[in-house]
Amino acid sequence: MSDPTTEKHYVAPVNTETISVDAIRIAEKPSNLWLDAWRDLRRRPLFWLSVLLAAVFLLMAVWPTLFTQVNPRAGDLMYSNEGPAPGHPLGYTFQGQDIYARIVWGAQTSLSVGLIATVLSSVIGLVMGALAGYYGGWLDSLLSRVGDIFFAIPYILAAVVVMTVFSQFRSVWTLALAIGGFSWAATARVVRAEVLRVRQADFVMASRALGQSRFATLLSHVVPNAIAPLLVVSTLGLATAIVAESTLSFLGVGLGGSIVSWGNDISQAQAALRIAPMALIYPSIALTLAVLAFVTLGELIRDALDPKARALR
């Protein structure tokens, strides 16, 4: 094989340059699922728009005083339901509180409930789904039946029960626990299906053949390769958890009225919908934009991670 003339084993038509058919472009960066997805995403304006929107809301949650100096709780009935004034761009609520300041401070509540609930439901879903899919057998039957039970209870209704029963303990944490603790079943199903697929891969068998234990193989090879759909489900889950928080606050079983949150503000403004609709519409717009940002991100990431979906565009 050292003779350079015999190295070319490819028989091409006489006038074809071999290199143009057979060459592997070594200079090209190695490609994988995540890199492909990133290359696809960074060319889409909608992706950057939703990233920007999500970043603004995250910044609002982490550092509200960057956006406003007004105290969201300070109410002056002199200004009840009044329109915009200098320094108060969106006007006042029925209680004479600054609507803009309440929206800025409400981001913190909504996003923290959403994030805690999503992390919780992702972790439970990942553990249940990975164990069920990887080990199979009786453990799969058991965990999948438990998942079916949680799947049979719409999680907002379950959270309504939890928050009604434990009405003395209403806080960001209990609300997030109630939402996260009942919304993991769908995540578990997605993770299980993906783990079932990855489990068949050659690298899993190779890892076992090299002497790694089953559990170590699960952690180091199966889970990292099954994480892509979880990322999508979690991003969309963050959006639905934010909606759930506001829906529960609206139903009067969410956070107590003293906590600044979009759901509470919308719920309080509904009584005066006919005379002061803006007190309801502005927090609704904030809520919708925040959810829209995460829903769009989730959909675009799903699209980018799935070559079949890319063909559908």
Add this chain to the structure above:
Amino acid sequence: MLSYILRRLLQVIPVFIGATLLIYFLVFAMPGDPILALFGDRSPNPALVSALRERYHLNDPFLVQYWYYITGVLQGDLGVTFSGRPVSEVLVDTLPVTGRLALMAIGIEFTMAIIIGTISAMNKGKIFDHVSLIVALVSIAIPIFVLCFLAQYFLAIQWGWFKPTVGADNDWGGLWLPALVLGFSLYAVSMRLMRSSVIDTLNQDWVRTAYSKGLPRRRVIPVHVLRNSLIPVITHSATSFGILLVGATVTEGIFNVPGVGNTLYQAAIRGEGPTVVSFVTVFVILYVLVNLVIDLLYGLLDPRIRYV
């Protein structure tokens, strides 16, 4: 087919028991003594308290209490509401209204999903497709109660196309506004499913065959493409029935539709724990039953499912 039905029925039993057990456990874990709560601030007679505890089986272990509860539920005894009416009696009055609303909403959802999804699929990558994607994302992102208020404010109060609340006028004609809102809040996911399913079907050999034997488009699309693209949409409607129930609760509450959802909404707003639990249980039972029925129908439609 019979073995498929039996298998499916057997699968429902553990889900039913587990779901009711879970809800019952939450109530069991409720802090505070329910009997003492009956007496408010007064200190009750100990003999009366123990008699009441005996009567409501409160001294029995958790599973025995659950047994009394679930046998009652199976015999149609779902407890009483806060005002003392039996839940089953309330259901007789309210379920038909919610049923009408749900049917109308699902009808609107399917009509929108099928028409918009098909047009999007046939115009893949064009303006219509992009606009419909953006509208769908907005529909997913707007929480249902915000949508209700916007519809109530603009369509009813400002422009006067509908009445702002439903109340006693709850026959098919009176439910248009809440049904439209509920249908719009649900259509987006079905529409996207329909779109990708139609794109998939359009590439099938039988569609090419249909065109090449000279059939016009107006026959190929409805008969050959649509019918074969509907299955994912129908499957999705089963799992999204839970979202429909939550949506109905909020919609009925805001538009004052006298349905099951409104009863749950009022109970939640007033913090009436036991009523909330009874009606959530009703919803969970409904959800499990509807999924069972759709699964059985699905087995009837698609023979492959029966043997999985």
